[in-house]
Amino acid sequence: MIDCREIQKSYGTVSVLKGLSLSIAEGELVAITGQSGAGKSTLLHILGGLDSPDSGSVQIAGKSLSSMNEKQRAAFRNQDLGFVFQFHQLLPEFTALENACIPALIGGASWKEAKLKASHWLDYLGLSERMNHKPQALSGGEQQRVSIARALVNKPSVIFADEPSGNLDSENAQKVHESFQKLRKDFNQTFVVVTHNQEWARVCDREIRLLDGRVVTS
Ligand SMILES: Nc1ncnc2c1ncn2[C@@H]1O[C@H](COP(=O)(O)OP(=O)(O)OP(=O)(O)O)[C@@H](O)[C@H]1O
Ligand SMILES: [Mg+2]
Numbered sequence: 001m002i003d004c005r006e007i008q009k010s011y012g013t014v015s016v017l018k019g020l021s022l023s024i025a026e027g028e029l030v031a032i033t034g035q036s037g038a039g040k041s042t043l044l045h046i047l048g049g050l051d052s053p054d055s056g057s058v059q060i061a062g063k064s065l066s067s068m069n070e071k072q073r074a075a076f077r078n079q080d081l082g083f084v085f086q087f088h089q090l091l092p093e094f095t096a097l098e099n100a101c102i103p104a105l106i107g108g109a110s111w112k113e114a115k116l117k118a119s120h121w122l123d124y125l126g127l128s129e130r131m132n133h134k135p136q137a138l139s140g141g142e143q144q145r146v147s148i149a150r151a152l153v154n155k156p157s158v159i160f161a162d163e164p165s166g167n168l169d170s171e172n173a174q175k176v177h178e179s180f181q182k183l184r185k186d187f188n189q190t191f192v193v194v195t196h197n198q199e200w201a202r203v204c205d206r207e208i209r210l211l212d213g214r215v216v217t218s
Contacts, residue, residue, distance in 0.1 A: 001027075002059070009039070017039050017213050025190075052065075081156050085161075090146055091135075122149045127142060144172070148179060
């Protein structure tokens with residue numbers, strides 16, 4: 001599903017990724033770990049087409065990100081990739097349902113279609129009673145599950161998550177992790193999850209640890 005080769009990325013004189021290669025199969029639930037500053041977020045942004053490498057190639061679902069122009073890449077991100085961040089980044093003036101609709105609307109769906117899809121995923125994630133609440137009326141764990149529904153609404157090939165449970169208490173972190181495992185089991189959903197949570201990393205199919213700009217081979 002994901003194949004990246006010899007990725008290099010520097011910020012000024014700081015070399016963050018030094019020729020990093022990895023492959024991730026369809027339906028794999030992979031944890032990316034490593035110390036703060038190891039380049040985990042940088043890697044996730046490059047794999048997700050949110051940032052470009054200085055050199056190297058990224059292929060997702062058989063498509064090469066570097067051969068796309070900015071507009072094509074944005075459309076690919078919208079249709080094929082889902083993103084969950086540490087802070088949910090929900091729009092405060094919209095309800096949970098409306099927030100989860102946004103990628104579908106961007107992709108050209110009508111409000112009616114978008115609401116049908118978004119409510120399905122909110123329901124799946126146990127939020128059927130909370131759909132018409134705005135983010136401020138939801139708990140941190142509920143907010144994060146709305147952002148997972150938003151990531152799922154266009155049925156992406158891959159979901160990228162950057163410390164999705166980093167801001168949650170252990171009970172809500174557990175719910176987020178369980179929802180990823182359930183999605184993988186029910187739909188063979190591929191996940192790439194940056195985490196500092198070692199316990200969770202061990203539960204994933206595979207842990208990819210970054211050190212000094214490369215993957216640690218164990
Ligand atoms: N836009 C940027 N400009 C300059 N330096 C950057 C930029 N983004 C990241 N860096 C640097 O690149 C290195 C890797 O950053 P990155 O955010 O990928 O680390 P991380 O592994 O995600 O860390 P954390 O666990 O703290 O989130 C750090 O030294 C950081 O300061
Ligand atoms: Mg980070």
